[in-house]
Amino acid sequence: MNLELRHLKVVCAIAETGSVTKAASMLGLAQPALTAQLQRIERTLGGPLFERDRRGARPTALGELVLARSRVLLPAMKGLQDEAARLAGTGTAMSYRFGGVNSPILGGILHRLGADQPHAQLSTYASWYVDELAQMVLGGRLDYALAGVCGDATPSTEYALTWRTVSVDPVFVMLPEAHPLAAATEVPLDALADEHWAAAPGDGCFSECFATACARAGFTPRKIYETDIRSCIDLVDAGEAVALCQATFRPVSGLVVRPMAGAPLRWRLLLGWHPDAPAARIADQVLGHAMSAYNDSLDRNSLYRTWLEQNPNFGVQQMAAA
Known part of the structure; x- marks a missing residue:
């Protein structure tokens, strides 16, 4: 290291x-x-x-x-x-740099912002780590960070960024279509006690929250594969593991995504920026684009939209200061 x-x-x-x-x-x-x-x-x-x-x-x-x-x-x-x-903020050319990874709304934000400002230069940077994104925003190398945090956790305050919640979502589970629970409306967490698990990496408290949720369900999770999204999908497709995934994830052929009963794990999608940077001037506009892009993603995911109708405490209406 x-x-x-x-x-x-x-x-x-x-x-x-x-x-x-x-x-x-x-x-x-x-x-x-x-x-x-x-x-x-x-x-x-x-x-x-x-x-x-x-x-x-x-x-x-x-x-x-x-x-x-x-x-x-x-x-x-x-x-x-x-x-x-x-110094970077004194230039006249409009450019907006977004950092994040595995977000269902990044493409929608760029599309909407590009339509508003067709001459602006838009760029992206991928990272699994909230601290790295926050450091880059603080240093002027990024204008906005799209980050996910577990439950009620908040990013570190040491970077003095402004964070706003775009959505609060449950964590779902991805299963192969042949799995015995694939047809269930909701999957009890304890019914997956004998499974291997796959999840994307990160430096937050999600692994501790997952272990705690499993303990409450009466078991200790078996082997956990931490890998990229494509490999998580491959592991599930091969029947080697079930995967934790965002509720907004649209499964590929041969796989299904199901809610976990009682929503034992939550994920908050945040948009962050530095309050003194030039990007702060249009932060509310970008936040609005993020919320709209999130709602657009629901139009492509009928399962999750139906779930939200039955669970109104989740979704984009949970916007609040972080």
Whole structure:
């Protein structure tokens, strides 16, 4: 693993709060996820950065060295990012850069924005990681980020971005047509206790939320394949796994998508931008395009539209500040 600025921010947060748990709360991460990230950082640097006991976390000699360098590098980098963003915003050419991955609405947003501003330059960047997208928006390399977060989680506040909720959706399950539960209206989570699972990667708390939902259903999930969307589909098609998927996903031939009974997992689709960047001037317009593109996606997914009619607490009407 290559050491990145976000790793230095993790080290500083733990030192400032004196606790991995408090640092996780400050950064908007689950505590197990932050612990795992700290362990990766320590492996990269060759030794422990903190002594941890019931009184908290205190820097080791190596930790003090890393902190000293971090407290110089991080402010300098933020200053560079801010100046670059301001300089980039002084140009006259209209360009809008969107970051995200696996979003059902990105194409719709670009289509609508392109129709509004036919001479604008539109570009995209793919990433599985919310922090990476947020850093790029903060640094002026992206104008907007489309990100998904689990349940009521929120992206880290350290990047000072504005986040708005486009939709709140349940997580569905993808099955092969030959699966015994493929004809069910809803699939109880505990009925899938003996399955292998496939899911897309990410750095949020979704894996912990999934494990918790399975525990409530009375089982521990078996093997979990973390891979790209195409490979998830291939695994399900081969009968090797069932896959967690967005409710808006339109299945390919031979596969079906079904709701899970009680909607034990939720996914929020967010649009983020920096409030001081030029892109903030049309952020409300872009948010409107995102909501419209989401509703357009429902026109191509009759199963989910019917589900939403019976579950009005989900969908685009859940828009709220994040």
